[in-house]
Amino acid sequence: MLPDTYLTLHEYRAAELREEAADHALAPRPARHRIRTRTGLALVALGTRLARPAPPRHRTRIA
Numbered sequence: 001m002l003p004d005t006y007l008t009l010h011e012y013r014a015a016e017l018r019e020e021a022a023d024h025a026l027a028p029r030p031a032r033h034r035i036r037t038r039t040g041l042a043l044v045a046l047g048t049r050l051a052r053p054a055p056p057r058h059r060t061r062i063a
Helices: 003-026 031-051
Strands: none
């Protein structure tokens, strides 16, 4: 296949994919998607809090 033909086919396919992506981006998302996103963010926040070291409970004093 000639390089020009390959480039033309590639540009045509890329344009098709861009149109499909634009159509998909405009489609309304179901409510469960929002619930899943909120749940995921809550789990990330919890994991971040658990990953931090706990503050020391007792302070050691040198007499």
